[in-house]
Amino acid sequence: MSHRKSMTGVSCLRLLQGAAIALFGLLASCQRPTQRLPPAPIFEMREGEAPAAVHDENALTPLLRDNGGTASIADFERFAGIRRIYFERNRADLTDEARGTLDRQAEWLRQHPDVRASLHGHADALGTREYQIALGEKRAAAMKFYLTAHGVSAERLSITSFGKQRPAALGLDDASQKLNRRGETVLIGVPGASGN
Amino acid sequence: MTAPAKRAIMGFLLIGAVPAAGQGPLHVDITQGIASPLLIAIPDVASGPIPDVAASGDTGIALSQIVRADLLSTGLYRPVAVDGRLSAEQEVAFAPFAKAGAQALVVGRARSVGSGLLAYDCTLYDVFGARAETSQRIVVSSAQWRRAAHKCADMVFAFTTGDPGHFDTRLMFVAEEGQPPDQHARLVSTDYDGANATELTQGRELVAMPRFARNGRRIVFLSYADPQPKLVLADLGSGQVTPLTLPKGVPSAARFSPDGGTIVFSLAREGDADIYAIDLASGSLRQLTDTAGADTSPSYAPDGKSIVFESDRSGEQQLYVMAADGSGQKRISFGGGGYASPAWSPRDDLIAFTHVEGGRLRIGVMKPDGSRQRIITDGSHDEDPSWAISGRAIAFQRTGGGASLPAIWITDLTGKAQHQVRTDGPASDPSWSGTRP
Numbered sequence: 271m272s273h274r275k276s277m278t279g280v281s282c283l284r285l286l287q288g289a290a291i292a293l294f295g296l297l298a299s300c301q302r303p304t305q306r307l308p309p310a311p312i313f314e315m316r317e318g319e320a321p322a323a324v325h326d327e328n329a330l331t332p333l334l335r336d337n338g339g340t341a342s343i344a345d346f347e348r349f350a351g352i353r354r355i356y357f358e359r360n361r362a363d364l365t366d367e368a369r370g371t372l373d374r375q376a377e378w379l380r381q382h383p384d385v386r387a388s389l390h391g392h393a394d395a396l397g398t399r400e401y402q403i404a405l406g407e408k409r410a411a412a413m414k415f416y417l418t419a420h421g422v423s424a425e426r427l428s429i430t431s432f433g434k435q436r437p438a439a440l441g442l443d444d445a446s447q448k449l450n451r452r453g454e455t456v457l458i459g460v461p462g463a464s465g466n
Numbered sequence: 467m468t469a470p471a472k473r474a475i476m477g478f479l480l481i482g483a484v485p486a487a488g489q490g491p492l493h494v495d496i497t498q499g500i501a502s503p504l505l506i507a508i509p510d511v512a513s514g515p516i517p518d519v520a521a522s523g524d525t526g527i528a529l530s531q532i533v534r535a536d537l538l539s540t541g542l543y544r545p546v547a548v549d550g551r552l553s554a555e556q557e558v559a560f561a562p563f564a565k566a567g568a569q570a571l572v573v574g575r576a577r578s579v580g581s582g583l584l585a586y587d588c589t590l591y592d593v594f595g596a597r598a599e600t601s602q603r604i605v606v607s608s609a610q611w612r613r614a615a616h617k618c619a620d621m622v623f624a625f626t627t628g629d630p631g632h633f634d635t636r637l638m639f640v641a642e643e644g645q646p647p648d649q650h651a652r653l654v655s656t657d658y659d660g661a662n663a664t665e666l667t668q669g670r671e672l673v674a675m676p677r678f679a680r681n682g683r684r685i686v687f688l689s690y691a692d693p694q695p696k697l698v699l700a701d702l703g704s705g706q707v708t709p710l711t712l713p714k715g716v717p718s719a720a721r722f723s724p725d726g727g728t729i730v731f732s733l734a735r736e737g738d739a740d741i742y743a744i745d746l747a748s749g750s751l752r753q754l755t756d757t758a759g760a761d762t763s764p765s766y767a768p769d770g771k772s773i774v775f776e777s778d779r780s781g782e783q784q785l786y787v788m789a790a791d792g793s794g795q796k797r798i799s800f801g802g803g804g805y806a807s808p809a810w811s812p813r814d815d816l817i818a819f820t821h822v823e824g825g826r827l828r829i830g831v832m833k834p835d836g837s838r839q840r841i842i843t844d845g846s847h848d849e850d851p852s853w854a855i856s857g858r859a860i861a862f863q864r865t866g867g868g869a870s871l872p873a874i875w876i877t878d879l880t881g882k883a884q885h886q887v888r889t890d891g892p893a894s895d896p897s898w899s900g901t902r903p
Contacts (some may be wrong), residue, residue: 362737387847388693395865398806398827398849399895400675400719400732401776401783404760406736407716415737430693431716431734435674438646442847442865456693 346378346457355413360397362408364416368453372413375455378421383426383448389413390454391431392438394447399434404429413453428458492570492592494542494626497734504626507568507593508534510551512574516584518608526554526576529586532615532633533574535659536633537622539876540858541883542895543570560596568593570626574618584608588618590625594697600625607756612661613902623856629813632854633658638666638676638685639862639874642892653687655702658876658898659890666700670776675895680855682899686720686729696729699746701835710744712751718764724770730754741775743790753811754792761829763807766790767814767834774798774808774817783794785819787834798836807850810834813857813901816879820849829862831879833849842881852898861887861896 347353353375355368364372379385391406391413410429418424439446487609494504494666514525521528537543537768546568554575563571568722571591579585589601604617613634620631639657653676656662656849667673672690679685680701689698689709695715697710710717715735722729723743730743739760743752755761759779766773774787780797788795799805803823810817821841827849846867854860858879864886865872872894875886889891 315899336612390693395847396825396827398783398822399762399808400763401760401778402733403716403718404732404739407739408737408760412735428694428738429716431718433674433718434691435651435672435690436646436649440646450620 283447318463343457343460346375346460353455355453356448357409357453359394359447359451360405362391362405362412364412366440369411369416372416373420376417376422379417379426380420381420385460386428386458387422387424388458389429389454390456391429392436392450392452393434394450395434395437395442396447399436403431403433403435406433409453413455414454482813490627491594492590493628497523503542504570505546505548505568506537506543506570506572506622507548507563507566508537508572509548509553511574513552514552514626515580516576516608516611518582519584519611520609521611523711526574526583526604527542527551528783529574529576529611529615529618532587532612533572533619533622535629536616536619537572537873539883539885540623541878541880542623542858544626558591560591560593570622572618572622574615576614578608582608583808584611584614585615586618588614588621592620595700598708611693612657616657627856627858629809630901631854632856632859634902635855636678636682636902637874637887638678638899639863639889639893639896640674640676640754641889642872642894643669652894653685654889656887656889658887662872663890666702675718675720677721677897678899679726680724680900681726682902683723684726685897688718688720698731711749712742712744715889719764721765723766723889724768728770730766732760732764734760741773741792752791754788765808765810765817768812769814772834776806776808778818785817785821785832785836798834799832799839800836801839807861809851809853811853811857812855815857817855818851818860820852822849829860829877831860842879843875843877843884844881848875850895852896854898855900861898863894865894 352371355371389410391410393402393405410431414427414429419429438449469775495502510527510530514522514524519525521592533884538545546566548566553819554577558573560732569754571593573589575587577585584606586604588600592599602621603819604614606614616634619633623631635883636655639656641652641654644762649671653666653673655664655666674688676685678776685700687698688695697720699708699710712853715733717731717733719730722730728745731873732739733742738758739762740753741755741761741764743754744786755781759777761775761777762779764773764775770858771790773790774785775782783806784797785799785805785808806820806822808817808819817834821828821830827847828841829843829848829851830839830841845864848862850863852861859876861874861876863872864875871892874889874893874896875884
């Protein structure tokens, strides 16, 4: 525990970035040529360059109501950068950006084998209600599949779906609905963790 | 005692006996959802104030107004106005109504019958025949005075259309408040017109997809008391709440069978959603679909022998019909765009659905074989159709453009008679009950 706490955000991030770049290279070769990169990436990573800093505002302002700044949640968020990933409309496959985030989450979860996580799939308000529950579950299942393929045991991961029942943003405009097509990794049994 | 009054049956809450369908002059002819409206006069009938009735002013006039609003909301009647009002004791003079062109005349006479009870004598007259066609004495507790008017409108509707009226019914919906991430959702039920709201849950947990059993006494809904949602069965009489014991996965889209003994729902597991049925008495579970993709939104035919559902097995959301045991799955929707959230009409003649096209959601109806599809709403975001017990109206959720606050609307089957249900704040995902006990 004390070891974990001593890993400040900066040192943690450096360690991770090496691994992330290696993985990114691997994943890039699997990438379908037609797939567009999603706009506003959370991390900017270019091979051969020094990794850029986290510049997603959500990473700086944790989305969890982090009462009292408990170390483990803060640690997870610093390490993984963000606990949310985003999906394309009506899709459950992972974008490159989402894979990058999940790589870091998997790394952190491998280092903390005592922590379990609930994977929450959400969907936008543009689809029909009952279908969006199934879509959210499919998204959470894709997250689970990816994390288990990257060394996190399946027993530690549960999946659930909120469909469009718990939006991150209410407007029917595109910008709001982009925020709703999301998957969230919620730590279980960690001080400061709260469900959503 | 008048002859019609003698024919009426007395009871405590309401008086039963749905009259036989009229085949005489007072029949509303409805073909493919297009009706020739019946010309109807529903004059104010004064009674004076009645004790314990929470209406301001004259109780009889307030009741007349409710009967009028009920019947005119259907698009099946055209109002004929006649000057002046009647009083409860007055004999009906047909001449002014005949002169104004009314074919039908509805007169409701209200009076107190003591100890907190209200009696409402509701009579439907054939104006040209100058005679009473049908009549009921409706007795309700004064606190439930509005139900007397709804029962009266139900009687007129049933006599003139041959279908049960949908006015003495309840609507249940999800009331959402607050902004993310501090949104609260409560289950609320109201009369079909938004009056007499009751909070069924208090907003401590996220709730979704409430559905009535046909008798209106039991409900099922999705509850997120913890992140793993559960289907919860509740008895509105006893208040007893029972979570259903289901296999691992995310359940949703629950609906009762017409006899109330089975709940059919979708269960999503590892990225695949299939339809299951659970027998409520035994708890035994049966998987009805097993194709890859999202199978959801099952809805029983009124005879309980068939189920319509949606599936994206073809690549986009389309409607399928199967036998109640899952056999004989057959696609029925073939138009452009996607088809979702089907609901089988209690009249068995139509299936309502949400049409998905270009980011736009609208309500439509088709025959159970998929033919004669019609889109009947014109909003940008109309979804979640739920049938009235009459099979002559559909409640749905409409979300406007910018403001984006959902509301419950009711439409007739032509789409010409639409109105918003007055609710206290945003409301979504309606379920419309059958006839109240």
